Amino acid sequence: MERKISKEKYILAALLTLLIFSLGLTLGILLDSVRLQKSEKLSKQQEIDYGSLQLQYLYLTTFSENEDSCSVLKVALDKSIKDLSVSLEKFDQYKHNSNFNKDEFNMVARRYILDNIKYWLFAQKSQQKCAIDLVTVLYFYSENDCSICPDQGVLLTYYKKIYGEKLLIFPINADLEENEAMITVIKSKYNITQYPTIIIGNKKYEGVVKKQQLGKVICNNFVNKDICYNYKEDNEEDVKTIINDSEVNNS
Amino acid sequence: MEFINIILLVIYFISLYFTIFWIIVFIEDKPPSISNNKKNLYSSSISIIIPAYNEQESIEKTLLSVLLLDYPKENLQIIVVDDGSTDNTEQKVKEVISANSSYDISLFQQKNKGKGAALNAGLSKATGEYFACLDADSFVHKDTLRKMVDFYATAEQDIVIVTPTLKVASPKRFWQKIQAIEYIISIFIAKLMSKVDCLYVAPGPFSLYKTAIIKKLGGFDENNLTEDQEIAYRVQKNNLKIKQCPAADVYTTAPKTFSELYAQRNRWFKGGLFNALKYKNMLLNKSYGDFGILQMSVNVMLFIFSITTVSFFFYYTITPLLRSFYNLYLVGFDIKPFLRDIFMINLDLLSLDITTMFIINIALLITIFLIYLSYKNAEQQITFFDLLYLIPYLFIYYIILSFIAVVIVIELFFGKKQKW
Structure with missing residues (x-):
């Protein structure tokens, strides 16, 4: 018996498999950039929140010693820090599942560290100021x-x-x-x-x-x-x- | 990307590739049409060899299924080889012989030498143009022999083995139900393999061999754990053909318990490994066509996949479970604080690994399609309970089989060391 090799079938199967894989990979890359965008957006929000907090603190130290402003600051601090930990958790998940854009993710990670340190300093400062x-x-x-x-x-x-x-x-x-x-x-x-x-x-x-x-x-x-x-x-x-x-x- | 992710992607790629390949084989090649016009008088003489070792429970039923075959009885030669049974097998066979004196049934007895030797003993007595073997735990449908003889008469000339469609006989227990699914899928896969001449097993129960050729090839390997596989490899090596006969139903008793299943698969895997090694020269050898390029690679890859499946199973399920338990231990099993927000599950689609999920889901869809085709091909209705058993079949059964394969590889590895 003359033995056959189904070359066309091997090639066709390889092409179809490659097609499915590249579709999957494209989806992955797309999703990754969406993740990155979302992380960056959250990080920007943090920045604004922090700016607001700083301003509140400045206002507090400049104009008044009154308890009411302190409680407002406390609520704002609570909320911002809660948001920070939620978005950090999200970011960690994204980073874990991300196969691409490692460098960009590292940049966002740096931003989160800076945020964390800023908030840590701020929390200590306002703790003394407002006796929280x-x-x-x-x-x-x-x-x-x-x-x-x-x-x-x-x-x-x-x-x-x-x-x-x-x-x-x-x-x-x-x-x-x-x-x-x-x-x-x-x-x-x-x-x-x-x-x-x-x-x-x-x-x-x-x-x-x-x-x-x-x-x-x-x-x-x-x-x-x-x-x-x-x-x-x-x-x-x-x-x-x-x-x-x-x-x-x-x- | 982590190393483990790359390995996983390679495994997904290879699995998906072969699944797609079989789909292409299914779509592209129409099966050769068998002309039913040809008048077949079933004049071919058939020898049926039944090796038996301590089969007093089932030998009678097996013999009766042979006697009920819709085939001229003057062309049937039935040879029972008693492989040194210590129970009442001999008695039972003699009872059947005396009750059916119009049939040519003979009983040969030998010291216990194993199945391969028993088959060869039977083969040496066989006078039929074709012969089939039937294990004492299997039963043959009455139309099967006729269909197979028809198949020989109408198909290509150089076929030397025709394989049946093997099904599980009345599955009742959990493991049998799972194997029933496995066998139905195997029938379909074997049909596709048959199309590209890649069959590498001629199932022990009722494969129909060309007597003269098998004798010329030297009969069965007596020192082989899976002699039905070895003969198929040898036939492939000699560039002769093995084809599956459609709808030639033979029923076999599947292992009832896990330990029985383990013993059977232990034998299959070990035999499979030895035979793959014995015929390793055929691997990627172009002169053996698709069999060498495709099937031999698949056989090797299945073992590698088993090992990786087990490793990944540990990595992805056992390790996190142990970790969770250790975490609980760290917090002194105080789960109250964690219970507070247990209902606050917010599924974030962005946190999923979409690439892997996409590929796995495509592979799963194709697999489900293949299962559907398998049931259609085997003319089996899919019942609600079949659907239930599909879940453990798809998600647990192959992990268990992989475990068995790994245990065997370890056994062989240490077994070899002891010899030194």
Whole structure:
């Protein structure tokens, strides 16, 4: 028997497969640019929100000491930071599923880091000015060479879910340090050498801070201890030990 | 793009390519029309070899299905080879012989030597122009032999094996229902493979062989786990033809439990691997046509795909599950805070990987179309329950089969090391 090779069928199948693949890839590229546009739009919105906040603060410090403006500022701050964390979460998803435009996404990522640092500074400033009872956490992590970072992320998310707008977490992806000098500036201020590292109320905690300890540290930084979650049974002594712990940690 | 994504895209590409290829084969080539005008007196003599090892439960039913064949009984030679059974198989066969003295039924007994040897023992006694083998756990439809003899009479000359359409006999248990779907799809795929001369298995139950040629080729390989596959490879190697006879139904008892299924597939995979290695020279060899270029590559790729399927299964399901559990452990299994916004699921279409989803969905649509064609081809109605069983068939069954393949590769790998 003379054996046949169905060359035309091989080629036709290859062409059709390629067609379907290029359709899929085109859709992917299209969607990617839509994602990028949306991320950029959200980031621009952040910029405007921040400008508004700054102006409110300036107004506050220039003209009045009255409580009412403080509460307005607090509401505005809450809202902006909430928007920031939502759009950051979205951006992380987009970045994860994006196969193209890596450079553009890195640029947007930088913008988010700057936003985070700005808001962190602003939150601390307005905290003093308006006596807002909130806790700020600056969270340094790395996606590339830190296998335990997700553990800290999970625990921070856990407390964020509990405290909501009273706990402000500002994640800083240290992998972008070579692109963004501001990361280096903050890193050297707190002498950050390893990941994960969190800064809570000007104190540094290196490595993964476990659930119990993290809960106590956060609770400790609230002025009004009534809002603490699951620590009502704790006595004064416990809190004191934690304070000592954290100071040791800081040194 | 991550490395793993590229591998996945390559796998999608290859899978999609072959699916499309079979669709093209389906569309392009019209099956050769068999002229029914030709008067066939069924004068060809047929030998039917039934190897049996401890088959007291089913041997009677198998023999009766042969006796009921719509074929002149003077042209039928039935050979039962008792491969050293230790139960009542011999007794049961003798009962059938004495009750049907008008038929030419003979019983041969030998020490237990395995199926290949039993088939060869039967083959040496076979006098028919054609012969078929029938496992004791299989039953043949009464029209099947006639259809196959007709097929030989009307199709090309150099065919030496005609394969049946193998179906699962009255599937009842879960695993049998799944295999029933698998067999119906296999019939259709085999039909397409038959068109481009790519059949590499002549199913043990009731493939009809040309006696003289198989004898000339040396009979069955006695040291082979899947001798029905080995003979098909050998026939292909000798550039002879294997064709599927449409609607030649043979029913086989499929494994009932998972451990039975595992044992069967273990044998199939090991046999498949050994035979692929034995005939590796045919791989990508142009002188064997589509069989060498296409089928041999598919056979090799199936093993590679099994391994990658298992790896990806772990990567995409087991790892995240373990991670979620570990996350729960981190927060001391306090899920209350997470429950608060569990109903706030907002699906963001932008966060989906549209490229992969597009390709997977196209592949899934084509697969569903192939399944529909398979049921149509096998003249089987798709019932509501079939549709239910399609879900585990499509999404779980192949992962399980891949696991079995990986276990076998590991077994063989360590088995070899022990020898040293």
